Amino acid sequence: NAGVMQNPRHLVRRRGQEARLRCSPMKGHSHVYWYRQLPEEGLKFMVYLQKENIIDESGMPKERFSAEFPKEGPSILRIQQVVRGDSAAYFCASSPRDEDPYTGELFFGEGSRLTVL
Amino acid sequence: KQEVTQIPAALSVPEGENLVLNCSFTDSAIYNLQWFRQDPGKGLTSLLLIQSSQREQTSGRLNASLDKSSGRSTLYIAASQPGDSATYLCAFRGGYNKLIFGAGTRLAVHP
Numbered sequence: 001n002a003g004v005m006q007n008p009r010h011l012v013r014r015r016g017q018e019a020r021l022r023c024s025p026m027k028g029h030s031h032v033y034w035y036r037q038l039p040e041e042g043l044k045f046m047v048y049l050q051k052e053n054i055i056d057e058s059g060m061p062k063e064r065f066s067a068e069f070p071k072e073g074p075s076i077l078r079i080q081q082v083v084r085g086d087s088a089a090y091f092c093a094s095s096p097r098d099e100d101p102y103t104g105e106l107f108f109g110e111g112s113r114l115t116v117l
Numbered sequence: 118k119q120e121v122t123q124i125p126a127a128l129s130v131p132e133g134e135n136l137v138l139n140c141s142f143t144d145s146a147i148y149n150l151q152w153f154r155q156d157p158g159k160g161l162t163s164l165l166l167i168q169s170s171q172r173e174q175t176s177g178r179l180n181a182s183l184d185k186s187s188g189r190s191t192l193y194i195a196a197s198q199p200g201d202s203a204t205y206l207c208a209f210r211g212g213y214n215k216l217i218f219g220a221g222t223r224l225a226v227h228p
Contacts (some may be wrong), residue, residue, distance in 0.1 A: 033215060042206070042220040043161075056215060082168075091160060093216075103153065106216060110160035 002026070004094050004109035005074075012115045018080040019086070021112045025094030032075045033106065034067055037089040046090075049075060082116045089113045119144040121209050130226055136194040138222045140207035143188060150190050151179050151216065153206040161206065165192070165214035197226045 005024040013019050025032050025096040034046040045059040049069040060067065079086055086106075089111045095104035124139045140150070149168045153161040165174045165181040167190065173182040180193040190207055204223045208216035 002203060002218045035218075043208075043218040045215045045217070048215055059215075093161075107163065108153070108161035113158075 004092055004107055006092050006109035006112050007092075008112060009110060010115070012117060013082050014117050015083055016081050019082050019114055020079040021079075021090050021092075021114070022074040023077070023092030023094075023109060024074040025092075026096075026107055029094035029107075031063075031095040031104070032069050033093040033095075034075070034077050035091045035093065037091060039088070043086050043091060046077075048063050079114070082114070084116045087114055087116045092114070119209060119211050119217045121207060121217050121219040123205075123207060123222050125222060126220065127223040128225070130197060130224075132197060132199060132228050134197050134225055134226075136197050136205075136224070138192040138194070138205050138224070140190040140192070140209075140219055141176060141188050142190075142209045142211075142217075144209070144211040145185060146211050147183075147185055149209040150181075150183055150210070151208045152179075152190075152192050153204060153208065155204045155221070157204075164205075194224075197224075199226050199228055202226050 002077045007022050030051050032049045035043040037043045047060050047067045049054040052071050066078045072079045091111045093106040095106050120143045122141045147169050151166045152164040155161050167174050167183040178195040183190045202225050204221040206221045208218045210216050
């Protein structure tokens with residue numbers, strides 16, 4: 001049972017380009033969370049999704065950022081018109097379908113490190 | 118607004134010492150608390166998960182306790198080793214379906 005898979009592991013973009021980060025949860029997991037870790041800072045919640053639904057996006061910047069978790073395929077975090085301040089590590093976590101989303105354990109991927117030039 | 122504070126921010130110790138890392142949270146409505154380890158440039162590895170109904174969890178040389186009334190959790194590392202060097206993060210799950218992280222404790226264990 002593979003862990004949470006994120007790709008790409010490293011991504012370099014120039015200002016104004018788009019970044020797409022992908023997350024495949026662990027098998028049997030249907031809850032996906034995205035977190036951002038800025039340099040020398042802790043992890044900050046961005047968005048919580050279930051299949052085809054955004055449950056909580058209270059941590060997402062209002063502009064340029066979007067997330068989806070389609071019925072088939074990985075979850076995607078999309079950042080449009082990137083700026084230097086978007087440079088960070090973006091982590092995805094998943095938890096099992098049958099577990100209570102309030103108490104289930106979260107399993108994290110290795111992260112995608114975005115560098116904006 | 119939930120806040121999670123970890124003390125100390127950094128710790129450097131010789132090999133073999135027993136360590137205590139502290140985590141405090143402001144919201145008493147806790148569902149669970151999870152301790153993670155993060156190595157430089159890597160992802161998070163879950164160490165221990167304590168549900169609100171539990172008082173402690175143990176795994177090998179690690180023991181984590183939870184005191185809801187005082188809003189504190191401690192991670193105890195016995196007989197520390199250089200391989201324990203990493204950043205340790207505690208994460209609180211309160212009245213929201215997401216984890217709130219502390220800034221972490223950077224641990225260096227030297228031979």
